[in-house]
Amino acid sequence: MSVSLVYAVLFYAATAILVGGLIYRIRVYARTPVPLKIPTTPAPTTRTGVLFRMFREITVFESLFKSNKWIWLFGWLFHFTMLLVLLRHLRYFTHPVWFWVDLIQPFGIYAGFGMAAGLLGLWARRFLVDRVRYISSLSDHLMLILLIAIAITGLLMSFVPEWRTDIVALKAFMLGLLYFDWQPLPEDPMLMIHLGLVATLMMIFPISKLLHAPGVFFSPTRNQIDNPREKRLLSAWAAKLESSE
Amino acid sequence: MADFETPALTEFQLVPHIKKGSMAHSQTFAAKPEFQEDLGFPGELEEGWEDVAVKKLGELTTKYRGLKVFLDSCVKCGACTDKCHYYLGTADPLNMPVARQDLLRSVYRRYYTFAGKYFPWLVGARKMTKGMLDKWYCYFHQCSQCRRCSVFCPYGIDTAEISMAAREIMDAVSVGQKYCNEIIGKVYKIGNNLGLPEKALVNTLEGLEEDVKDETGIDVRFPVDQAGADVLLITPSADFFAEPHIDGLIGYGKVFHQAGINWTLSSHASEAGNFGMFIGSYENMRRVALRIREAALDLKVKRIVVGECGHAWRVAYSFWNTLIGVGHGGNDPYAKALQQQLDPNYPAPQHIIELTYDLIQKGALTLDKSANDDQRVTFHDSCNVARASRMGTMPGGQFVLPREVIKSSVNHYFDMAPETIHENTFCCGGGGGILTDDLIEIRVKGAQPRMQALMDVVQEYDVNYLAAICAICKSQFSKVLPYYKFPMDMIGSVHGLVSNAIQLGAKQ
Incomplete structure (x- = not known):
């Protein structure tokens, strides 16, 4: 029971840090003024156009595609297989399982391989391309190692019979966390490693470069409408300069 | 200045392997204390400057959302590493946009992030030291704020935002660049970047009227301080006498003349360029721009037109409405005081290319393309026009309109390779406060990608005229073209071509 307790506390803490940290960050971004119009042009001249631009950035990584096909391939592969994997995992937190989660299940299972492949491709670039090697710090490597380890431990549990866990018991544990009706966690080593790594990832999310996820929504070069001649933008601190004259 | 080798032009653009420290010796002259003080900055590096710098950095992250988000969001993916013309031309890894940003980001992390405070070795966080300051001074003066990295x-x-912040922080501890800061001082004292006083300006323009009269037999006016004129022209002061800029000014004059537009220059605001942006100082950028507001109010003009100038057009197009209320749609008394005077039928400000283009569309100008038949022309998209502004009503109009104006004036036009034009354009190598002789090495090397693309059209189409719409591009290319064995007079104004082609006198 003690291991279950440790993991229960760990997941409550990780969730609190992830959610609290992200809310804090998003509040800081939202409250920081944008005193000047700085969209990277050509930029849309309407709000709808901007929404479409952002949608392309977030779904197909448009700028990255323009930039470098290898990074785009590995990066996109990783992010979208990870999305599938995350959605598939909803089955461990919902009862009954939503029908569309069931639909994703067969793809989600194999998407783990895509995740690992994309991540390994990105990691290889950190060694093979001298420019990328130069800009990589220890944390950049560790972040990839963490994500790769999460993907591989997950795949091992799915595809190697000896490392399978009692998935029904795991689901009971997770639902127990959600409904404050605590249940024991199956004490399988691969599961415990996997969950430990996931909790680590959740906790470092709001204090690391993973902030690119909320950040992209707040990037003025992408989310501003190109209409400076038609609409006057004036931030509060800049307006003070005017009134002091 | 140390000797250096001009980069070789090859069969196609190469991405070099990194050569650490290859531009570490680059040093732009520092501004003297009295010039720093003119701009409201301290004159000397004082005890405890590190704290001042760190505090300033923190303050900027609370004033500019872009800066804050940019510092937090980079994942070091490497997409930008081969996009900067200064990296391509020098191979110095600190000229890769991400590495240039990291000079500042590492300090931000050290003082303003959890990971950087407690695990600096893990995330590459660094303290603000004199060594770091020197690196900033070196490499943030090897960025032309061209925004090419931000596209990708x-x-x-946008590294431009980071380098502006870095320069503002350096100024806050007295470390400023002579070129930018002395020029801003001249604008405050005299009204333009060149320090051309009113009398000299008037004389120059009278001389210009005589020249045009001698050449064409027509009285084309170049008026100054004409209250009640419809149009106030704000143009870079280089247009008043530098080559090939002046051909552009003559072109604007002929266009106004032929269209019957009542226009004027202002001796109070005789400069479009705004170096306040280069040093990232909102206050200085605003103070420089304020002269234009004052001139517009004084002269009671209805329209404000901006001459060929890249960074100036960025400030005018994107920032003037914010800074000084030149624009439309303002609801506050400050903006209204000016905007009620401006004609709502025209964009404010309007680019001279937009004005000429509209007149061509309306058939108000007669252009004889054959007058430019000895010119085989290509167009250099100036970085700040391309990636930080617009012309016309359509996104991307900044690429279409200048080309249409050129094509209406010449018979032989050829674009450079698509990956080097439009939003992908390469900076001339001299923008953003780099256009000074003490930085000639980085200017020449940074021009390499543009020169490479130019060579391709020279070889393929015998191009002999590189048209540009930016005072800095024009000066920079005049200087660096010879390093690459091109004739220096290959660079010209777009309105220089218009000037050759335009038929003056009564319309048939």
Whole structure:
């Protein structure tokens, strides 16, 4: 029971840090003024156009595609297989399982391989391309190692019979966390490693470069409408300069 | 200045392997204390400057959302690493946009992030030291704020914003660049970047009227301080006498003349360029721009037109409405005081290319393309026009309109390779406060990608005229073209071509 307790506390803490940290960050971004119009042009001249631009950035990584096909391939592969994997995992937190989660299940299972492949491709670039090697710090490597380890431990549990866990018991544990009706966690080593790594990832999310996820929504070069001649933008601190004259 | 080798032009653009420290010796002259003080900055590096710098950095992250988001969001993916013309031309890894940003980001992390405070070795966080300051001074003066990296970043991180912040922080501890800061001082004292006083300006323009009269037999006016004129022209002061800029000014004059537009220059605001942007100082940028507001109010003009100038057009197009209320749609008394005077039928400000283009569309100008038949022309998209502004009503109009004006004036036009024009354009190598002789090495090397693309059209189409719409591009190319064995007079104004082609006198 003690291991279950440790993991229960760990997941409550990780969730609190992830959610609290992200809310804090998003509040800081939202409250920081944008005193000047700085969209990277050509930029849309309407709000709808901007929404479409952002949608392309977030779904197909448009700028990255323009930039470098290898990074785009590995990066996109990783992010979208990870999305599938995350959605598939909803089955461990919902009862009954939503029908569309069931639909994703067969793809989600194999998407783990895509995740690992994309991540390994990105990691290889950190060694093979001298420019990328130069800009990589220890944390950049560790972040990839963490994500790769999460993907591989997950795949091992799915595809190697000896490392399978009692998935029904795991689901009971997770639902127990959600409904404050605590249940024991199956004490399988691969599961415990996997969950430990996931909790680590959740906790470092709001204090690391993973902030690119909320950040992209707040990037003025992408989310501003190109209409400076038609609409006057004036931030509060800049307006003070005017009134002091 | 140390000797250096001009980069070789090859069969196609190469991405070099990194050569650490290859531009570490680059040093731009520092501004003297009295010039720093003119701009409201301290004159000397004082005890405890590190704290001042760190505090300033923190303050900027609370004033500019872009800066804050950019500092937090980079994942070091490497997409930008081969996009900067200064990296391509020098191979110095600190000229890769992400590495240039990291000079500042590492300090931000050290003082303003959890990971950087407690695990600096893990995330590459560094203290603000004299060594770091020297690196900033070196490499943030090897950025022309051209925004090419921001096109390719998956999060839109714009190194221009980072280098502006770095320069503002350096100024806050007295470390400023002579070129930018002395020029800003001249604008405050005299009204333009060149320090051309009113009398000299008037004389120059009278001389210009005589020249045009001698050449064409027509009285084309170049008026100054004409209250009640419809149009106030704000143009870079280089247009008043530098070559080939002046051909552009003559072209604007002929266009106004032929269209019957009542226009004027202002001796109070005789400069479009705004170096306040280069040093990232909102206050100085605003103070420089204020002269234009004052001139517009004084002269009671209805329209404000901006001459060929890249960074100036960025400030005018994107920032003037914010800074000084030149624009439309303002609801506050400050903006209204000016905007009620401006004609709502025209964009404010309007680019001279937009004005000429509209007149061509309306058939108000007669252009004889054959007058330019000895010119085989290509067009250099100036970085700040391309990636930080617009012309016309359509996104991307900044690429279409200048080309249409050129094509209406010449018979032989050829674009450079698509990956080097439009939003992908390469900076001339001299923008953003780099256009000074003490930085000639980085200017020449940074021009390499543009020169490479130019060579391709020279070889393929016998191009002999590189048209540009930016005072800095024009000066920079005049200087660096010879390093690459091109004739220096290959660079010309777009309105220089218009000037050759335009038929003056009564319309048939």
